[in-house]
Amino acid sequence: xxxxxxxxxxxxxxxxxxxxxxxxxxxxxxxxxxxxxxxxxxxxxxxxxxxxxxxxxxxxxxxxxxxxxxxxxxxxxxxxxxxxxxxxxxxxxxxxxxxxxxxxxxxxxxxxxxxxxxxxxxxxxxxxxxxxxxxxxxxxxxxxxxxxxxxxxxxxxxxxxxxxxxxxxxxxxxxxxxxxxxxxxxxxxxxxxxxxxxxxxxxxxxxxxxxxxxx
Numbered sequence: 001x002x003x004x005x006x007x008x009x010x011x012x013x014x015x016x017x018x019x020x021x022x023x024x025x026x027x028x029x030x031x032x033x034x035x036x037x038x039x040x041x042x043x044x045x046x047x048x049x050x051x052x053x054x055x056x057x058x059x060x061x062x063x064x065x066x067x068x069x070x071x072x073x074x075x076x077x078x079x080x081x082x083x084x085x086x087x088x089x090x091x092x093x094x095x096x097x098x099x100x101x102x103x104x105x106x107x108x109x110x111x112x113x114x115x116x117x118x119x120x121x122x123x124x125x126x127x128x129x130x131x132x133x134x135x136x137x138x139x140x141x142x143x144x145x146x147x148x149x150x151x152x153x154x155x156x157x158x159x160x161x162x163x164x165x166x167x168x169x170x171x172x173x174x175x176x177x178x179x180x181x182x183x184x185x186x187x188x189x190x191x192x193x194x195x196x197x198x199x200x201x202x203x204x205x206x207x208x209x210x211x212x213x214x215x
Contacts, residue, residue, distance in 0.1 A: 022052055160200065
């Protein structure tokens with residue numbers, strides 16, 4: 001990752017949505033502090049209080065917002081409050097980093113093209129939860145991580161980049177998760193950096209890098 005090409009590009013406003021420990025949030029914070037991402041995290045929003053990711057944000061002097069989904073009478077009212085908070089901050093990019101809520105198409109649509117997610121599988125394989133367990137149960141020799149644009153389909157938006165890890169006979173769900181997370185912490189900042197350098201684009205349901213469609 002390099003900031004050499006960012007001089008003529010406006011610094012991007014980034015919101016990160018989390019639900020837990022925020023290890024990918026930390027990877028983004030570290031990359032920004034190193035000057036590798038031409039952006040600033042203007043807020044971290046969590047749907048759960050008292051999670052480690054909020055502490056990571058506070059240590060980095062990033063404003064935090066908690067919108068506890070359990071305090072709402074349904075998904076629609078929760079998402080209305082989440083949309084309100086996001087829109088007030090006017091982000092250029094919304095990065096989902098372990099955000100464990102399924103989002104309605106009505107919520108997602110206004111943000112298509114500026115919302116990214118990182119998912120612990122080689123999409124389109126293993127959408128949803130328990131990806132490491134499913135890879136082991138199916139005897140996969142390769143597993144990995146994907147970064148994709150968020151669309152109305154769960155984990156179904158166009159894939160931007162992937163990293164592969166080898167699955168060994170000795171791997172457990174925990175060891176495989178650790179392997180994948182090491183790749184996540186490298187890949188997500190790289191993709192976010194491309195977005196913030198105006199190298200990454202979304203058009204007609206497809207992802208483009210430097211104007212070329214990503215296959």
